[in-house]
Amino acid sequence: xxxxxxxxxxxxxxxxxxxxxxxxxxxxxxxxxxxxxxxxxxxxxxxxxxxxxxxxxxxxxxxxxxxxxxxxxxxxxxxxxxxxxxxxxxxxxxxxxxxxxxxxxxxxxxxxxxxxxxxxxxxxxxxxxxxxxxxxxxxxxxxxxxxxxxxxxxxxxxxxxxxxxxxxxxxxxxxxxxxxxxxxxxxxxxxxxxxxxxxxxxxxxxxxxxxxxxxxxxxxxxxxxxxxxxxxxxxxxxxxxxxxxxx
Ligand code: HPA
Numbered sequence: 001x002x003x004x005x006x007x008x009x010x011x012x013x014x015x016x017x018x019x020x021x022x023x024x025x026x027x028x029x030x031x032x033x034x035x036x037x038x039x040x041x042x043x044x045x046x047x048x049x050x051x052x053x054x055x056x057x058x059x060x061x062x063x064x065x066x067x068x069x070x071x072x073x074x075x076x077x078x079x080x081x082x083x084x085x086x087x088x089x090x091x092x093x094x095x096x097x098x099x100x101x102x103x104x105x106x107x108x109x110x111x112x113x114x115x116x117x118x119x120x121x122x123x124x125x126x127x128x129x130x131x132x133x134x135x136x137x138x139x140x141x142x143x144x145x146x147x148x149x150x151x152x153x154x155x156x157x158x159x160x161x162x163x164x165x166x167x168x169x170x171x172x173x174x175x176x177x178x179x180x181x182x183x184x185x186x187x188x189x190x191x192x193x194x195x196x197x198x199x200x201x202x203x204x205x206x207x208x209x210x211x212x213x214x215x216x217x218x219x220x221x222x223x224x225x226x227x228x229x230x231x232x233x234x235x236x237x238x239x240x241x242x243x244x245x246x247x
Contacts, residue, residue, distance in 0.1 A: 097207065
């Protein structure tokens with residue numbers, strides 16, 4: 001039987017209520033994942049949880065072994081992944097505390113190990129990435145949020161920057177001209193690797209700050225944790241609802 005994979009981002013170190021049955025720390029063909037994969041049951045469904053930044057949280061976005069993380073979740077039997085991550089809001093209506101299920105990606109990262117298709121190949125391999133997120137899983141997130149009365153924006157383009165620094169105001173201006181609505185540092189190559197591995201993938205993004213130059217003054221990094229803490233209950237409820245919808 002297949003599992004729902006949940007990748008937790010900053011401030012999302014564990015999944016409260018997950019009945020953990022196994023804790024796996026196996027090395028993959030691509031190295032060690034960020035931390036243990038917690039396999040268990042949530043809302044009667046099979047789930048595997050992995051914290052993207054490690055436990056305790058220590059791995060910055062550009063140093064995450066995204067290949068090992070996706071491979072470890074595939075080995076746990078995951079056929080779909082909901083990835084939770086903090087982002088900055090570029091679009092004026094995406095204020096701190098907003099939740100977004102983006103439907104497009106622009107990748108600005110560089111130098112990350114971003115593909116499984118690099119050796120042992122008979123021929124070059126390519127994935128279709130026209131629609132980078134799995135539409136059915138995105139719809140399930142939106143339906144779950146809707147039935148819980150939680151407001152979620154269901155369209156938006158996610159810009160993935162390299163980090164770990166935040167952007168300059170001019171860089172955010174460029175992202176906006178490129179059509180991006182939110183900006184984070186961890187969505188790529190995660191989404192593309194999931195596609196390469198044949199795993200349905202959707203993103204649940206929590207806006208924790210106005211992106212650089214979108215609010216007066218500097219970005220207060222300490223304030224992000226407060227927004228995250230205030231949002232994780234809603235995120236958990238939406239994910240629980242996705243599992244309940246499938247039951
Ligand atoms: N930029 C990039 N990544 C982020 C931001 C941001 O403003 N906020 C949270 N993650």
